[in-house]
Amino acid sequence: MKKPQYKIRVTKCVAHLFLLSLTVITYYQAIIGTDLTGQYINDPVKFVIHFSGMTGLQVLLLTLLISPLAQKFKQAWLMQTRRMFGLYVAFFACLHVFSFWLFELNFQVDLFIEELVKRPYIWLGMLALTLLLALSVTSINKIRAKMGPNWQKLHNWVYLVLVLVWVHFYWSVKATPTETLIYLAIVISLLAIRHKKLLKGLKALKRNEKIS
Amino acid sequence: MLIKKTSTSDISENEVTPENIYKDRRKIIKSLGFLGAGALLSGQSQQAHAISWFKDKDEEKSALKALKYQADEPFTEALTPEAKITSHNNFYEFGTRKTDPKQYEGMLTVNPWQLNVDGLCANPFKLNYEDLFSKYPLQERIYRMRCVEAWSMVIPWVGIPLADVIKQAQPNGQAKFVAFETLYRPEEMPGQKSRFAGGGIQYPYVEGLRIDEAMNPLTLLAVGLYGKELPTQNGAPIRLVVPWKYGFKSIKSITRIKLVNQKPPTTWNLSAPQEYGFYANVNPKVDHPRWSQAQERRLGSGGLFSQNYIPTLPFNGYGEQVAHMYKDMDLAKFY
Numbered sequence: 323m324k325k326p327q328y329k330i331r332v333t334k335c336v337a338h339l340f341l342l343s344l345t346v347i348t349y350y351q352a353i354i355g356t357d358l359t360g361q362y363i364n365d366p367v368k369f370v371i372h373f374s375g376m377t378g379l380q381v382l383l384l385t386l387l388i389s390p391l392a393q394k395f396k397q398a399w400l401m402q403t404r405r406m407f408g409l410y411v412a413f414f415a416c417l418h419v420f421s422f423w424l425f426e427l428n429f430q431v432d433l434f435i436e437e438l439v440k441r442p443y444i445w446l447g448m449l450a451l452t453l454l455l456a457l458s459v460t461s462i463n464k465i466r467a468k469m470g471p472n473w474q475k476l477h478n479w480v481y482l483v484l485v486l487v488w489v490h491f492y493w494s495v496k497a498t499p500t501e502t503l504i505y506l507a508i509v510i511s512l513l514a515i516r517h518k519k520l521l522k523g524l525k526a527l528k529r530n531e532k533i534s
Numbered sequence: 535m536l537i538k539k540t541s542t543s544d545i546s547e548n549e550v551t552p553e554n555i556y557k558d559r560r561k562i563i564k565s566l567g568f569l570g571a572g573a574l575l576s577g578q579s580q581q582a583h584a585i586s587w588f589k590d591k592d593e594e595k596s597a598l599k600a601l602k603y604q605a606d607e608p609f610t611e612a613l614t615p616e617a618k619i620t621s622h623n624n625f626y627e628f629g630t631r632k633t634d635p636k637q638y639e640g641m642l643t644v645n646p647w648q649l650n651v652d653g654l655c656a657n658p659f660k661l662n663y664e665d666l667f668s669k670y671p672l673q674e675r676i677y678r679m680r681c682v683e684a685w686s687m688v689i690p691w692v693g694i695p696l697a698d699v700i701k702q703a704q705p706n707g708q709a710k711f712v713a714f715e716t717l718y719r720p721e722e723m724p725g726q727k728s729r730f731a732g733g734g735i736q737y738p739y740v741e742g743l744r745i746d747e748a749m750n751p752l753t754l755l756a757v758g759l760y761g762k763e764l765p766t767q768n769g770a771p772i773r774l775v776v777p778w779k780y781g782f783k784s785i786k787s788i789t790r791i792k793l794v795n796q797k798p799p800t801t802w803n804l805s806a807p808q809e810y811g812f813y814a815n816v817n818p819k820v821d822h823p824r825w826s827q828a829q830e831r832r833l834g835s836g837g838l839f840s841q842n843y844i845p846t847l848p849f850n851g852y853g854e855q856v857a858h859m860y861k862d863m864d865l866a867k868f869y
């Protein structure tokens with residue numbers, strides 16, 4: 323048996339290498355306008371918005387799969403890789419919004435603000451991004467220690483992020499591609515695994531509302 | 535930020551150049567290989583992007599027969615490369631991703647074909663596959679194509695004015711609209727076979743025009759592009775092209791054209807009536823509920839930093855030829 327510390331390091335290293343090289347290769351292809359075999363990337367702008375959005379969503383799903391996996395297979399060390407994945411979700415979300423602003427809207431500030439204000443599916447994305455940034459900032463150890471039990475309360479909002487991102491995704495496409503339904507199934511499974519915790523949380527929320 | 539504006543002084547490599555000359559030139563540039571790649575890396579040369587790195591897409595397959603046609607006047611805007619036009623398609627019958635339809639190239643049986651022209655007319659008739667290419671003189675028409683998703687292309691179509699076909703049918707006074715229908719053949723169209731593969735819209739795909747729109751000289755029944763017959767993914771063997779309307783009006787692989795007296799149902803309008811209207815005229819002032827229509831990106835050969843952002847024009851720039859048909863209409867209401 324290798325020490326957990328070693329496993330954590332290898333896992334993190336592989337994840338960094340994989341996610342960063344994937345990002346670099348994707349943006350490189352979009353910038354030159356052809357893929358590595360010389361075929362056109364037909365719409366380089368949609369290509370990067372799609373890549374960053376989908377990778378953000380996928381890494382989010384992965385992040386939320388870690389604790390069930392760690393429990394099921396008794397691999398407590400996995401939990402220590404979760405922060406890194408969570409931060410990657412925020413990274414891809416930022417890249418996504420930045421790509422939208424820079425490449426779809428040609429960096430026009432007025433157009434960007436107009437889109438943020440006008441489009442309900444973007445409100446959901448914005449709310450998700452805001453929550454993700456809050457979670458990222460509070461993942462700094464010092465802040466986390468200061469927050470005490472409030473930290474867990476805040477970080478439970480990640481389940482809302484999950485739902486928001488899926489709806490944002492579903493809303494952004496025309497018609498209903500199969501993909502959206504596959505992701506829905508995964509989202510529901512991830513929530514179902516935690517149904518007890520989530521129901522308890524919802525009840526607590528309601529109680530708080532009554533009190534206040 | 536590089537903003538590339540198209541103007542007459544900035545014309546791409548393949549701009550209205552006969553294909554053989556265009557290919558010869560590409561071969562010469564390709565034989566300069568190293569130099570071309572250098573220019574590409576330095577990002578200075580737009581045309582270098584049109585030269586692929588490792589293989590030449592246009593030379594790969596050419597089972598599509600070449601057509602004889604009357605060439606169009608030179609166009610002032612750069613043509614979208616053929617490889618893009620034939621691999622970036624919304625044709626949900628073959629899957630919802632834009633790259634899906636190309637996977638089915640050559641897999642739709644187009645010969646034999648039957649196109650029925652009927653309805654409220656004195657002379658209903660049928661056209662078979664050969665008729666599509668031989669019954670009417672073919673003309674090239676270089677048109678802008680504006681997708682409702684805010685990207686656009688410039689495409690050299692080859693086809694027949696729809697008006698010629700409709701006149702032959704001799705519509706009677708009751709014919710106020712024209713209804714179109716796409717082939718329904720689930721065995722060959724996976725999107726029709728499975729609700730999931732087809733994105734959940736209704737099949738067969740149907741479209742419609744008002745009779746005056748159908749008779750407008752711009753309205754084309756295309757049977758080819760870039761001088762050759764249409765590949766499957768672009769709507770073989772015959773499709774509609776209505777350049778002042780969003781792309782979804784230009785129904786593909788048509789089997790029926792019917793003259794009717796009421797506004798016919800149209801597929802995207804049935805699917806999401808608040809997003810897609812019957813008229814679907816390109817209009818920068820009427821947003822799609824989920825995105826702005828004020829601007830479009832012209833898909834050319836460039837990468838991320840050489841995108842061509844252009845303001846969208848009313849009627850996609852064809853106002854002179856078509857605006858009169860809508861002069862008493864509130865276009866925000868009849869979108």
Ligand code: HEM
Binds near residue numbers: 368372487490
């Ligand atoms: C201010 C925040 C956001 C903005 C302005 C925004 C913008 C957009 C836009 C414009 C699209 C549509 C792309 C298209 O035209 O096809 C889109 C799709 C998408 N977004 Fe966002 N988004 C935001 C936040 C997020 C976040 C936080 C995530 C999650 C990581 C996310 C994930 C996705 C996904 C998965 C898609 C579908 C991608 C596709 O089908 O191509 N978005 N977003």
